[in-house]
Amino acid sequence: MDGRSRFLYKTRMSRRTAFLENLHHVPADGWTRSAFSIPRAGKVAAAADYRIARIAHGGQDVLYCVSGSGFVETDGVRHEVHPGQLVWIANELPHAHSANPAQPWTLLWFRFDGPDPAWLRAQIFGDRSTRLVITEGPLLIDWFERLFTAMRQREFGLDLRLNLLAGEFFSLVGKTMTGQSDGAMPARLAHTIAGVRSDLSKAWTAQEISQLSGFGAAHMRRLFRKHLRTSPRQWLTRERVVRAQSLMLRNDASLGQIAAACGFCDVYHFSREFKRITGVPPGTWRRGELWNADAP
Template identity: 40%
Template sequence: MTENSRTAVTRLSLYHLPDAAARYLFLSVLRAGWIDAAPGGGIARQNCPGDDVLYCLSGRGEVRIGAELLRIAPGQLVWIPGDQPHEHWADIADPWSVMWFRMQGPDLPLLRLRILGQGGPQVNIASGAEMIAWFQTLFSTLSDQRPGVEVRLNAVLARFLELLSGPANSEARSLLPAPLDRLMKQMMDHPEAPWTAEDMAKVARLSHSQLRRLFHQHVGVTPRSFLRNQRLVRAQRLMQESKLSLKQIAEATGFFDAFHFSREFKRAVGQSPAVWRVAEWRG
């Protein structure tokens, strides 16, 4: 395998090494993460072990598989065969933020054919909230390496394949309960809102305990953790695309103040907002 990589800002990176038996028995995940790419940032390979799946949250990018060039926009997913030459890179003017994972398992070419059919590797995702929820479940599972992780990862991947299967992939019915899907979409659209527990329960039309149970079951995080992640996503976009001060960005994204924003950002990303912003501008 030969590989050529370009700069990207890694928000999250998780790795997993399946045992020998699992590689032949299960679909498994070798690595997964969340990357905010620098302009033009990407990677080129002749091949790699396993298939990569990228889901575009924001911005734009391009993927080349063999001779085929795909332009990827927000809400689109691309399944990249590891056994073919491929490369992908972020748009210069509007670099993408992508959640991604690499899967390994028996007979991936046949699996691609069964799930994607003749429609190609690029898929429109009808429910962005559901796909983000699925990735957060994956990240949570990879972070918990207790015995039985291979079985849990196989189950998580089965849910992913269910999301993509069925007639007209782009029109697949959401697998999230309707109250949860409704609330998550509104939280993603308006992360700057106060979003008290009462607000969340009112939008979902559920009790507080029911709502927490559904988030735990389908997303793997609490409602408050999901909201914090959406605020950080919005804050990063503002740091990349505007000259607003960190104080103004904190106010625009629902944080109490600049100190609260900086603390939560560093906890999630590993860098202060100021350091991350400078690195992005230089990228």
């Protein structure tokens, strides 16, 4: 091989995609029906021609750009991704990602699966972009290091460990989405929530909740979506159901009395909303919980 041939050979080899970490796990049968797992994870130093495109795939892929840049197509949107940015890919839809040929990226990535991961994505992001800047970059890199270590060692209880790590990741993303490193919500929103909780028997209207907060109704809805991933009305109904559960176990009040104490119009309204949220009527839930409480 002459000098020119050796140079060409080295140049071609240096441009190949390098899989610096490429880890796999097969969860126990039935595991992902009730808990999360991480079947794949890795680190990729991409070449200029790196591209992956799929019509659909199981689970959800998450990419974190360490250096360079690239492009992600997910949920009908094309994102340009730079260092410090993360993208959560909707694997149930057509999707693709590729390196920027001028500056190919290095990625940390993983795929998680579990009970309805697409629903989880919608709960975390709502109608906002699934590309975000990770404000706690060192924490995320440390998380990936712990993930890689766990998947390399493959110790007993790995399924439980991966479920725990998935939960840590969801929490980190949730905090990033709030714009607060400690996950705190604005003081006026916290004041509003505390005020409504202190008087759940009141027939709160959207206007009254807005007046309590000092925000307009539209801004109030945006704050609830951003920090609580729900609307004020949905949040209030769930708070009333939670309060009703507590009252049903603390005293012998009738369902009608509990409905009134929790702000429901009547016992029928209470029963309908309780069953919609918990899956069982309040009387059935109460008997089951009291029976369990008395069991040895």
